[in-house]
Amino acid sequence: MTEIIQCIGCGTAIQTEHPNETGYAPAASLQKEEVICQRCFRLKNYNELQPVSLTDDDFLNILNGLGSRKGLIVKIVDLFDFNGSWLPGLHRFAGGNDVLLIANKVDLLPKSIKQPKLVNWLRQEANKLGLKPVDVLTISAHKGTGVPEAMEAIESYRNGGDVFVVGSTNVGKSTFINRVIKQASGGGDVITTSHFPGTTLDMIEIPLDDEQSMYDTPGIINHHQLAHYLHADDLKKIMPKKEIKPRVFQLNPEQTLFIGGLARFDFIQGNRSSFTVYAANDLDIHRTKLENATDLYARQLGGVLSPPSAAHADEFPELVRREFRVKDAKTDIVFSGLGWITVQHANVTIAAYAPKGVEVMVRPSLI
Ligand code: GDP
Incomplete structure (x- = not known):
């Protein structure tokens, strides 16, 4: 049986594999007589x-x-x-x-x-x-x-x-x-x-x-957060660092917006309306015709439509489609962890696409 080593600070079992989980200590520190986990070490010293x-x-x-x-x-x-x-x-x-x-x-x-x-x-x-x-x-x-x-x-x-x-x-x-x-x-x-x-x-x-x-x-950990499906370098791009600048799009029915390659939003039916995107300012929003959207995504994921970057596009989960009939003006369609799109006008039909496992929610507008 392997011996369980405990942290002298908090008593938790020491492990050397997962730096972000409890009890982590670098393997080299196991040589010492008294082992302290990284968390207690930082707390004690800094x-x-x-x-x-x-x-x-x-x-x-x-x-x-x-x-x-x-x-x-x-x-x-x-x-x-x-x-x-x-x-x-x-x-x-x-x-x-x-x-x-x-x-x-x-x-x-x-x-x-x-x-x-x-x-x-x-x-x-x-x-x-x-x-x-x-x-x-x-x-x-x-x-x-x-x-x-x-x-x-x-x-x-x-x-x-x-x-x-x-x-x-x-x-x-x-x-x-x-x-x-x-x-x-x-x-x-x-x-x-x-x-x-x-x-x-x-x-x-x-x-x-x-x-x-x-x-x-x-x-x-909340498993449906988009963060779990992205690599660290891509993750940096989706986390806003500064005040989000709302981006307004006037769309006709049968137009599509892509938020990078991470989410897709189709305006299916209704009068010409405005839609406001709230997401990290560095994320590109790409507008296209609905009829071209699927083909564009297949060709350009990791290219024009990024993140995910080209290196990680292959492992990115497929997008799942959900259709909504929005009755009230000022309704947010939320892509968990990525941001949201406010539907400014009443009575429109839209479809929201998010990576498999990531939640899409509808709520009264926050703003
Ligand atoms: P924890 O996992 O809940 O302990 O979160 P952290 O304190 O490690 O913060 C997670 C991320 O959010 C880091 O990138 C922080 O810099 C960032 N963060 C924390 N507080 C704020 C805040 O008030 N505003 C902004 N814009 N970012 C924050």
């Missing part, structure tokens, strides 16, 4: 949290554990990938605990959006998904916007109790927590790791006062 991801079973364990502990649950979602980052089912496991909803990456949305409207929209969508948060806040963890207000809200809603921060991978949870750590520790070394009772999971514990702490839970 006071910096490194994201780790979880399997579905781990996620269920965490959720089950949360309901049996008392504390405020802070759920972080990504405004750019609201549904993709949602964590369905959290409300069922929250027990009697309050949930504070924090929507991150507000810096990516056009500045013209009014905050109250955005918060209202978030509250409505959360309610539809079964969650009644005690409050809804928007922040940019990256720029720091709204972070002091979020910390104040956490302080007031926790009522002197513990705080559990949850979120799917890539929502910016580490960026947010790192800001909190810097403030909480004032640069000193006060962060500890802690075991979650009943599971083998380690969580980062940030003391809030003498008795209570904020716990960071590992990020949860």
